[in-house]
Amino acid sequence: MIVCIGVIKNAADIIESMIRANALWTDRFVFYDNMSTDRTAEILSALCEEGFSIELLPDTEQGHRQKEKTLRLLHYVKEKYDPDFIMPLDDDEILIPADGSSFSGMRENILGLDPAMLYYINWRNYIPTEEDEAEEPCVPRRLHFCFDDEPEMTKKVLIPAALITEDFRIGDGNHFADGKGIRGRVLMEDLRIAHFPVRSPEQIASKAVVGWMNILSIPDRAEGLAYHWERMYGVVKNGRLPSVDLMQAMCTLYREKPNDEEHLNVINRPLQLPEQCFRLKYTSGNEICLFKNVCCAMEELAARYAELKKETGKDGI
Numbered sequence: 001m002i003v004c005i006g007v008i009k010n011a012a013d014i015i016e017s018m019i020r021a022n023a024l025w026t027d028r029f030v031f032y033d034n035m036s037t038d039r040t041a042e043i044l045s046a047l048c049e050e051g052f053s054i055e056l057l058p059d060t061e062q063g064h065r066q067k068e069k070t071l072r073l074l075h076y077v078k079e080k081y082d083p084d085f086i087m088p089l090d091d092d093e094i095l096i097p098a099d100g101s102s103f104s105g106m107r108e109n110i111l112g113l114d115p116a117m118l119y120y121i122n123w124r125n126y127i128p129t130e131e132d133e134a135e136e137p138c139v140p141r142r143l144h145f146c147f148d149d150e151p152e153m154t155k156k157v158l159i160p161a162a163l164i165t166e167d168f169r170i171g172d173g174n175h176f177a178d179g180k181g182i183r184g185r186v187l188m189e190d191l192r193i194a195h196f197p198v199r200s201p202e203q204i205a206s207k208a209v210v211g212w213m214n215i216l217s218i219p220d221r222a223e224g225l226a227y228h229w230e231r232m233y234g235v236v237k238n239g240r241l242p243s244v245d246l247m248q249a250m251c252t253l254y255r256e257k258p259n260d261e262e263h264l265n266v267i268n269r270p271l272q273l274p275e276q277c278f279r280l281k282y283t284s285g286n287e288i289c290l291f292k293n294v295c296c297a298m299e300e301l302a303a304r305y306a307e308l309k310k311e312t313g314k315d316g317i
Contacts, residue, residue: 001083002026002110005073007059007066010210011091012038012287013203014139014196019047019054020277021094021140025107026087030077032059032069037296038287040091046282062217062304067172078164084111086159088174093156094140094194095121100272109190115160116183122153124192127251127266128199130244137285139196140271141278146194147255148265154256156193172225194271198251201241202288208232209290210297217301228253241290 004026008015019029033041033056041056048054057076059069070088077086087095097106113119126146136142157170157177168179198204212233215226232250235242242250252258 001028001081002085002087002107003028003030003077003081003083004087004089005030005070005077006089006091007032007034007069007073008036008040008091009034010036010038010040010206010288010293012036012040012043013137013199013283015040015091016043016047016280016283017138017140017277018089018091018094019044019052020280021096021271021273022089023052024103024274024277025095025110027083028053028055028081030055030057030073030081031091032057032073034059034061035296035300037293038289043282050281062214062300065218066174067170070170070174071168074159074164074168074170078161083161084115085113086161086164088157088159088170089193090174090195092196092199094196094271094273096124096192096194096271096273098122098190098192100269103274106191110158113158113160114183114186115162116181117160118163118177118179118182118185119158119160120155120185120187121158121191121193122149122155122187123195123254124149124269125195125197125251125254128244128247129266135285137283137287138278138280139199140194140273143196143199144268144270145266146269147251148267150256150260150263152256152260154254155187158188172222195254197254198247200288201243201247202290204232204247204250205236205241206288206290206293208236209294213297213301217304 004022008031044054044056074086077083124146126143128143129145132142156174163179163181165179165181170177208229211229215221215229231253
């Protein structure tokens with residue numbers, strides 16, 4: 001069995017595509033929903049009724065402590081489902097064959113991997129362009145262009161469940177992991193993670209503002225945590241919704257070396273998914289409401305601040 005896990009938030013514009021595409025190779029999804037204020041939970045519920053195996057767990061912690069939450073999910077899934085492999089993915093990621101070939105045999109190939117090794121998979125970052133069909137609600141169908149492969153690329157981990165012991169640790173963003181049981185590390189050249197971090201002006205503005213507020217609410221946050229959100233937040237704070245050029249610049253922040261201009265190439269490489277993955281039943285073209293998401297996040301922060309003052313006996317004057 002393969003189980004896909006993740007911490008999700010305000011992903012109504014892409015979560016249906018993510019489920020339909022990743023269901024081609026995984027058996028089950030288990031997510032923490034970090035207080036989404038859009039239709040993410042509603043869409044997931046509809047997909048469950050359709051027959052997809054999805055378990056949605058509530059996550060009411062304001063701070064974005066992704067690695068701690070992912071580690072809890074890893075142990076939870078191992079104990080409850082006894083899987084062979086666990087793939088941590090964000091709500092904007094789809095695991096695909098690197099060469100765009102058929103998904104046939106992909107699940108079987110994963111299940112045949114050595115359970116004592118830790119596996120790494122390169123990101124393939126998709127970007128918005130002027131050529132996108134703005135009215136197309138299916139993100140993988142709308143965004144055709146991505147950054148080409150580079151000598152050094154951001155990676156994420158695929159984890160054999162046998163490695164998840166008490167000493168197992170996973171890093172922020174699921175980009176690395178460590179544990180005494182890991183016999184070696186393998187880069188899976190035949191796979192990529194199609195990543196859609198910037199999908200529309202409203203979506204990235206919502207993600208930047210709400211995300212960075214959550215990061216700021218962590219009192220012991222590590223230096224440099226989610227620096228790309230901080231930089232995107234600064235852009236949104238000082239102007240209007242980002243243009244296509246600005247969104248493309250934001251996408252470069254997800255590269256392993258954002259300032260490496262020599263290897264920065266954009267290519268036309270649309271996802272080769274079965275047609276049923278593109279047929280969305282529950283997603284509309286205007287799922288992201290920036291104003292609502294930001295207001296809800298500020299209300300939650302204000303309520304928690306008031307509760308903290310009550311608990312400490314300080315009125316802030």
